[in-house]
Amino acid sequence: MSDFVGTNLRLIRLFHDLSLTELGERVGVSKQFLSRVETGAESVAAALENSLAEELDVLPEFFYHLDPNPIADEQCHFRRQLTTKVVLRQVARARGEMLKRLVGVLDEHVELPHYQVGEADPESPETIERAAEKFRSLFSLGLGPLSNVTRIAENAGAVVMKVHGLANEIDAVSFATKRPLIALNSSGRSACRERFGIAHELGHFSLHIGVLTGDRLTETQANRFASAFLLPRSTFASECGLAIRGTRLNWPGLSELKLRWGVSKAAIIFRGRQLGVFSDDQARAGYVGLNRHGEALQESEDHLIANEEPEVISESLKVMKEHFGVPQSAVAREMRVQPGLLQGLLMSSNPESIDNVVSFLSAGRGVRTIREGAA
Structure with missing residues (x-):
């Protein structure tokens, strides 16, 4: 033995x-x-x-x-890694490792989407902008608002999952493993915050292969990718004028842009300044205004934008049970854990209790890829 x-x-x-x-x-x-x-x-x-x-x-x-392929340090991408306590990162990493083992079992039974996030050079803001534009082009996403960023990430071959027990300091953590994983904090983040977090992690996957992240430079680069991906310069720059009235920011206009593009007002201000539409003074006034109105962490329109639900894991488990006769208890055995641990990892993503869902996976082996236009 x-x-x-x-x-x-x-x-x-x-x-x-x-x-x-x-x-x-x-x-x-x-x-x-x-x-x-x-x-x-x-x-x-x-x-x-x-x-x-x-x-x-x-x-x-x-x-x-x-485990022949444990997660290495350079495969872990934490938001605000340098300011998050070591023990909190260790817990998040352990949850990511168990998620990786679950996905490894799924990959043995169900053909998941082929991974298609290409490597890009983060050497300059221009190369990062082009990387985000190339990603949109690859999936024929156009240059308008994205209706479902989670589905796009999953169609690109990543696995997204909301994970219980991540520290409040951690919005998201990703793992650049054989099947890349994005773990979102399940503790009530807004849809805008989750969407930006997913785009940020896609940025790490594209820009930082084999690179230890978490410092100011790599975080800034991933944020640039996320901003360029969610708010492409060729179309969004022209719409930013809606958020200006005279020399001041137009708050109703900011709200309208937020609801149209599915990003926070803070992200819009950040991107508008990045593209040269807003001045430093206007951006500064915008951030001060958000703080003054208690919107630094939660904005007033957040409840109007529905959170997106990951589909790959829940639908894979459903297909395994209904078409291959593999129940969750068998998945747990393959992971060498008790069913209760798997249920805890899945939280509400339990396909055995879901009856009315639109299947992300086809009835046999394989995947029905859904483009943004049909989302």
């Missing part, structure tokens, strides 16, 4: 957001002992192994499977 893999214990402990002390108290050993187990310096008796498996909602064999 293969050896107990201590890093798997650490992974699933962090997935549950448990410290060594907390887990040690639950299974009756010291944090020092568990630390040695995680580093491979201590063996595990059968009784402790069973206790750990029961406490952490996995099957005992979970601890013996060595």
Whole structure:
């Protein structure tokens, strides 16, 4: 039999957001002992192994499977990585790792969309603008507002999922793995914030292959991509005039632009300044106005824009059950976890309780790709 893999214990402990002390108290050993187990310096008796498996909602064999492709540092893209506490990033990374394992099982049963996010050079604002324009062109998205950014990302071959338990400081985190993943914070972000977060992560996938991100430069580059993707310069610049009245910003005009383009007023101000439509003073006044009206984090029109729901995972699970006879319990077994852990990871994305959905996947193997015009 293969050896107990201590890093798997650490992974699933962090997935549950448990410290060594907390887990040690639950299974009756010291944090020092568990630390040695995680580093491979201590063996595990059968009784402790069973206790750990029961406490952490996995099957005992979970601890013996060595992942040949663990997520590396340069594959993780966190928003505001440098200001987010290490332990919070570790928990998010563990949740991403378990999401990767789930997607790995799905890829064995269902043919997901081919990955089509091309590599681009982030050396200048112009090259980033062109990368965003090329992405739109590849999927025939035109130059107008995008009705469903989540679906576009999934059609491009990424897997998007709302993840429970991410720290409030983390809007989104992505993983540039074999099947790229975008994990969104499930804690009540607005649709505009989620859409920008997805576009930001697509920017990382395009611009930062093999690059450690999270610093000011890479975040600025990903934000530029997101802005250019959501608000293309060739069309949006001409519409920005709606947000100016005389020498001042026109707030009703900003609201109208927000509802049309599906981005926040803050993002519109940012993009307008970026394109030279708004002056520094106008942009500054806009940010001050948002703060003064309590709209720094949540804007007044947010409730008017519906949140988008990811489809790939839920629809893949539904197809697996209905057409291949593979229930979620079998998926959990392939992941070497208990069904309860999988349910927790899926949260409300449980296709076994969904009856009326428009299938993203076809009835057999393969995918029905949906272009923006039909979204």
